Amino acid sequence: MKKLIARRMIFAIAMVIAASALAFAVVAAAPGNVAALIAERIAGPSATAELVRQIADDLGLNDPLPLRYLSWLNNAATGDFGSSLRSGKPISEEFAQRLPVTATLIVCGGIIALVMSLSFGVLGAIDNGGIVDRLLRPVALVSASAPNFFVAAILVLIFSVSLGWLPAFGTGSIGSWIMPSLSVALFPGAVLSRVVRINLQDTMSRPFATTGFSKGFSRPAVLLREALPNIAVPFLTTFGAQLTLMIIGAIIVETVFALNGIGSFFIEVIRFRDFIGMQAVLLLFIAFSVSVNLVVDILCMFIDPQLRRRTNA
Amino acid sequence: MLNVLRWAGRLPWRILAPIVLFILVALFAPLIAPYKPGVQDYSALLLPPGPAHWFGTDYLGRDLFSRVVMGARVSLVAMSTVLASALFIGVVVGSFAGYVGGRIELVMISFIDVVLCVPSLIIALAFIGIFGAGYWTMVGALTMAWWANYARMSRAVVASEIGQPYIEAARVMGASHLWIYVKHLLPHVLSLVVVYASADAGALVLAIATLSFLSLGVQPPIPEWGQMLVDGMSYLEESPRLVIVPGIALTLVVISFNLLGEHFALKKVPKPLPRRRLTRLMEARRTEEEMLSRQETIG
Amino acid sequence: MNAQAQMASQAVLQIRDLKIDLYTETVCVRAIDGVSLEVAPGEMVAIVGESGSGKTVLTLAPLGLMPEGVSIDIIGSVKCRGNELVGKARSAGTALTRGDVGVVFQDPISALNPMKRIGPQLCSQAMRKRGVNRAEGRQIAIDLLKRTGIPDPVDRYQRYPHEMSGGMLQRAMIALALAGKPRLLIADEPTTALDATVRAQILELIKDIQRTEGIAVVLITHDIGVVSSVADRVVVLYAGRIAEIGSVENVLTAPVHPYTKGLLASVPEIRSDVRGTVSGIPGSPPDQSHLHRGCPFSPRCALAIPDHCDRIRPVLLPIPGRSEGDQAACHVTNPAMKDA
Numbered sequence: 001m002k003k004l005i006a007r008r009m010i011f012a013i014a015m016v017i018a019a020s021a022l023a024f025a026v027v028a029a030a031p032g033n034v035a036a037l038i039a040e041r042i043a044g045p046s047a048t049a050e051l052v053r054q055i056a057d058d059l060g061l062n063d064p065l066p067l068r069y070l071s072w073l074n075n076a077a078t079g080d081f082g083s084s085l086r087s088g089k090p091i092s093e094e095f096a097q098r099l100p101v102t103a104t105l106i107v108c109g110g111i112i113a114l115v116m117s118l119s120f121g122v123l124g125a126i127d128n129g130g131i132v133d134r135l136l137r138p139v140a141l142v143s144a145s146a147p148n149f150f151v152a153a154i155l156v157l158i159f160s161v162s163l164g165w166l167p168a169f170g171t172g173s174i175g176s177w178i179m180p181s182l183s184v185a186l187f188p189g190a191v192l193s194r195v196v197r198i199n200l201q202d203t204m205s206r207p208f209a210t211t212g213f214s215k216g217f218s219r220p221a222v223l224l225r226e227a228l229p230n231i232a233v234p235f236l237t238t239f240g241a242q243l244t245l246m247i248i249g250a251i252i253v254e255t256v257f258a259l260n261g262i263g264s265f266f267i268e269v270i271r272f273r274d275f276i277g278m279q280a281v282l283l284l285f286i287a288f289s290v291s292v293n294l295v296v297d298i299l300c301m302f303i304d305p306q307l308r309r310r311t312n313a
Numbered sequence: 314m315l316n317v318l319r320w321a322g323r324l325p326w327r328i329l330a331p332i333v334l335f336i337l338v339a340l341f342a343p344l345i346a347p348y349k350p351g352v353q354d355y356s357a358l359l360l361p362p363g364p365a366h367w368f369g370t371d372y373l374g375r376d377l378f379s380r381v382v383m384g385a386r387v388s389l390v391a392m393s394t395v396l397a398s399a400l401f402i403g404v405v406v407g408s409f410a411g412y413v414g415g416r417i418e419l420v421m422i423s424f425i426d427v428v429l430c431v432p433s434l435i436i437a438l439a440f441i442g443i444f445g446a447g448y449w450t451m452v453g454a455l456t457m458a459w460w461a462n463y464a465r466m467s468r469a470v471v472a473s474e475i476g477q478p479y480i481e482a483a484r485v486m487g488a489s490h491l492w493i494y495v496k497h498l499l500p501h502v503l504s505l506v507v508v509y510a511s512a513d514a515g516a517l518v519l520a521i522a523t524l525s526f527l528s529l530g531v532q533p534p535i536p537e538w539g540q541m542l543v544d545g546m547s548y549l550e551e552s553p554r555l556v557i558v559p560g561i562a563l564t565l566v567v568i569s570f571n572l573l574g575e576h577f578a579l580k581k582v583p584k585p586l587p588r589r590r591l592t593r594l595m596e597a598r599r600t601e602e603e604m605l606s607r608q609e610t611i612g
Numbered sequence: 613m614n615a616q617a618q619m620a621s622q623a624v625l626q627i628r629d630l631k632i633d634l635y636t637e638t639v640c641v642r643a644i645d646g647v648s649l650e651v652a653p654g655e656m657v658a659i660v661g662e663s664g665s666g667k668t669v670l671t672l673a674p675l676g677l678m679p680e681g682v683s684i685d686i687i688g689s690v691k692c693r694g695n696e697l698v699g700k701a702r703s704a705g706t707a708l709t710r711g712d713v714g715v716v717f718q719d720p721i722s723a724l725n726p727m728k729r730i731g732p733q734l735c736s737q738a739m740r741k742r743g744v745n746r747a748e749g750r751q752i753a754i755d756l757l758k759r760t761g762i763p764d765p766v767d768r769y770q771r772y773p774h775e776m777s778g779g780m781l782q783r784a785m786i787a788l789a790l791a792g793k794p795r796l797l798i799a800d801e802p803t804t805a806l807d808a809t810v811r812a813q814i815l816e817l818i819k820d821i822q823r824t825e826g827i828a829v830v831l832i833t834h835d836i837g838v839v840s841s842v843a844d845r846v847v848v849l850y851a852g853r854i855a856e857i858g859s860v861e862n863v864l865t866a867p868v869h870p871y872t873k874g875l876l877a878s879v880p881e882i883r884s885d886v887r888g889t890v891s892g893i894p895g896s897p898p899d900q901s902h903l904h905r906g907c908p909f910s911p912r913c914a915l916a917i918p919d920h921c922d923r924i925r926p927v928l929l930p931i932p933g934r935s936e937g938d939q940a941a942c943h944v945t946n947p948a949m950k951d952a
Binding site: 153271 | 380421423426429430431432434435438439440442445446467497515519522523526527529539543546549550553556557560563564567568571572587
């Protein structure tokens with residue numbers, strides 16, 4: 001099996017390179033002269049053509065595309081992402097400042113989504129058609145449909161404006177993380193609880209569930225002992241996909257709550273057409289996405305004995 | 314004619330109704346909206362709902378109801394444009410890859426997989442970052458973000474169907490590649506892709522709203538629900554209406570599309586009957602039994 | 613207490629006037645329509661019938677082993693070792709919790725959880741039902757695997773279902789059913805999903821277990837040929853009612869009920885002419901969503917008396933001139949009916 005894990009990791013690295021190459025190519029092909037923008041920032045409107053040419057040479061902007069990509073990737077591997085076109089600050093500095101914010105947001109959101117989906121899904125499946133189940137289903141539907149910026153706005157309206165319990169901006173106290181995390185977690189939590197609920201129900205109608213009953217277990221016991229392990233793979237797969245989507249959630253939530261994370265940074269670089277910043281952030285997002293998929297795949301291989309067999313064969 | 318009516322009767326109307334309503338409102342928006350959405354009335358700022366303005370007015374005195382109604386039209390048009398383009402590009406690219414096979418197909422699959430690696434909205438944002446914000450940039454960006462999934466599906470369908478004997482038979486009979494594709498393969502592709510797209514539409518409406526919320530999509534003064542929401546954020550305390558109304562509109566539309574998707578996808582696992590209905594059925598059965606035993610003893 | 617009552621109180625399974633209705637969202641089906649049956653300790657009773665005859669529902673429904681989403685209404689009495697099963701909630705299949713009953717299902721590959729190893733399931737069942745610790749449970753599990761004819765049981769203990777063949781898995785399932793030291797084993801079509809060569813082996817195993825452990829067996833099958841080699845008594849079920857019941861020898865050599873005759877006639881014999889006719893029973897099984905008036909077999913019966921067989925319900929009565937347990941429910945062929 002180790003062979004397959006190694007193969008999977010190589011594939012992941014190839015993915016990152018391919019995707020980032022694509023991103024790099026697209027950004028590099030963009031209209032707008034990077035050197036001219038930098039020159040303008042440094043010297044103002046009186047920047048000479050001479051200066052522009054010099055900057056272009058310095059940055060290697062006149063080299064062929066593959067060379068530029070490789071040198072950029074090489075720099076990125078050592079943590080040098082260049083300097084922002086807008087502020088001139090090294091991007092690695094920005095990352096160092098902002099990464100903890102986004103990371104905290106995604107981790108908190110992920111945990112909330114995990115707890116929410118497992119509890120709602122299992123409760124709904126145990127109840128199967130009863131009051132709790134019938135109540136949870138529309139709640140999950142609405143949560144999976146409402147835009148997360150709307151959810152964030154409503155949370156602010158209730159807890160900041162009306163009740164005054166939680167602060168609406170900034171990262172001062174622990175309390176200021178509650179609403180952002182909830183806003184990020186609600187949509188994935190709802191999608192995941194649907195996955196849990198449907199898969200549990202599906203599994204409960206399979207023959208081995210009846211065998212579970214024949215062992216003398218009650219319905220909740222069969223659900224937890226026999227059915228739950230079987231939903232691990234679809235659950236993990238969906239969780240991984242939702243984790244990737246949480247990047248987008250983070251972008252929005254950081255904007256609404258004025259948090260200084262990678263998400264809000266991405267919006268800034270987009271608004272100001274900071275191509276260098278864009279390339280760096282895209283690389284980060286791609287790496288995150290691919291890593292999550294990799295971890296999920298490897299975990300699934302460990303969990304499902306049938307997947308394990310297929311890999312050994 | 315009768316067959317069409319019968320087919321129409323079997324459609325899930327409870328689920329389709331809100332979507333149809335959305336489409337109708339969007340199509341007839343100019344007729345429904347009492348005011349032109351851009352009309353500003355400085356004497357009527359931030360009015361609460363009343364007879365003159367059913368949803369009240371916003372911070373520029375514009376009628377909220379008209380803006381919401383026109384916003385439906387903007388969402389529908391934008392969503393349809395993106396969906397049509399993404400479907401077209403996706404189906405063409407995917408079908409080509411599946412039909413051609415061999416190394417070309419392999420290269421194209423890898424390309425599609427790489428694109429699918431990145432979340433769609435990130436792709437869209439990257440494009441907007443490169444080409445600037447604006448309505449048409451948004452449409453193009455979302456198209457670029459959305460086509461890959463349809464390409465993957467189309468390729469899978471074409472690749473699996475192409476090995477079938479009836480395709481080979483058609484080739485032998487001299488049918489051209491295009492004819493084979495349109496007559497035999499395209500229907501399969503479309504039946505899968507259209508079903509997915511109809512549920513996907515909700516996600517697209519959400520994406521458009523999200524981009525507009527970030528001021529990177531539909532630009533003012535064109536009304537769009539996400540954009541109206543971000544404008545209303547500054548007035549959250551005074552007039553939460555400005556945020557709540559477009560938010561609810563968005564949620565309702567997305568719910569309808571989600572229900573549609575659920576309808577297509579859900580495997581029918583039988584649910585136990587609700588208690589009251591069960592008791593009624595059991596009583597009916599008991600009565601049936603009594604009547605029968607009386608008949609049997611008499612006869 | 614007379615001998616009969618004494619026998620009854622010792623019966624491992626005692627079914628009295630059982631009626632079972634199944635309710636789904638679309639239809640209500642009367643699966644069992646008045647069945648009384650007793651299974652004595654250590655005997656093997658085969659229940660034979662077509663699909664839809666109710667043979668699976670008969671024993672599995674009272675134990676709460678019906679598929680999800682089906683609401684069940686059970687009227688009558690089902691006692692297992694004297695404990696009443698009907699009238700309790702679905703989750704309390706007390707006979708199962710106590711380990712009095714073990715069940716072997718039809719398709720072992722789908723009936724066993726693909727994510728669980730075989731051995732630990734046996735071990736935990738043994739621990740729970742027999743009150744032993746883990747080490748003892750493990751030993752019991754290995755012994756059971758050996759008992760059911762699985763070679764190299766210590767290795768097989770660690771295996772997952774997908775690593776074993778169908779026949780091997782069915783043996784494992786039998787071992788699982790035996791883990792609780794049951795007095796009754798219910799085998800629901802245990803050989804239908806297996807290869808022909810393995811079928812005989814599994815049946816032999818079940819017969820062997822019945823003999824040596826003294827466990828009563830209810831063998832559910834649609835294949836009457838299977839019955840003759842292993843069962844003591846046979847129950848022929850049609851449309852949720854008993855058509856005929858008796859010792860295997862009597863029923864198979866001298867069937868009384870027209871349906872039983874038809875079933876036996878439709879089994880091709882190895883000696884019969886290759887070009888000879890294959891007989892079946894005309895018509896199709898009845899729709900169980902409505903209650904039947906009279907005899908449910910009458911539409912397909914060549915001997916049916918019009919306006920009699922389809923109006924008055926035939927009662928299950930002993931066949932005169934035969935041992936007491938042999939009974940048939942037919943107006944025409946059971947002489948006892950004429951006197952009634």
